[in-house]
Amino acid sequence: MADDLCSSRSKVIDVDVKHATPWLEFRSLTYLDPTGATRRWDMVGRATRSESVKSKGIDAVCVFATLRKKGEEDTTLLVRQFRPPMNGETIELPAGLVDADEDPIVAALRELKEETGYVGTVAGDPSAPRGGVPAMTPALPLSPGLSNETVALVRVDVDLDAPENANPRQQLEGSEFITVLRVPIAGLRRTLDAFAQRGYNVFAGLYTMALGMEMGEGR
Known part of the structure; x- marks a missing residue:
């Protein structure tokens, strides 16, 4: 056996x-x-992996942002960009590498600002007790048969009524070409299916999360 x-x-x-x-x-x-x-x-x-106390051995972060505005339904941010290994465009969460000796939550807020222009605040409590939803996941392997790269998912709230989010502007590097997509959180899995049908490559972790959200709603 x-x-x-x-x-x-x-x-x-x-x-x-x-x-x-x-x-x-x-x-x-x-x-x-x-x-x-x-x-x-x-x-x-x-x-680029850092084993510092601050970075917690996390290579990268991805951000699930909840955008809230009075009188409107909650939305989230996705990014579309060309990924050479896929020879095509992908649909992903805002994401990026954690700098040496950088706290992953700080990295998440930085990457959200750089890639989308929005200013966020951390959602929940990183030390939430059992039953609570933490602001950040542990280090999670992305493709353990291929790489030791790890990522942490960070939840962020974005107040669309705040002055700093009135006119969001990306702060991209010269090699980055990212399109920001603001989509409803409700029905996220169906939105991702529509992107896939149009030929985009949907990030597996994003699709899995959307499917889990749908299952949690009993659909």
């Missing part, structure tokens, strides 16, 4: 960096499987 083997016996015993750039490393791993046999695995790792 497969469950007779304890996967905790497995461990990486050697890492060989085959190629590196300022952003990524291609690594060849040697590891022991649960039987003690030696095996190999290829992976891509973030060369």
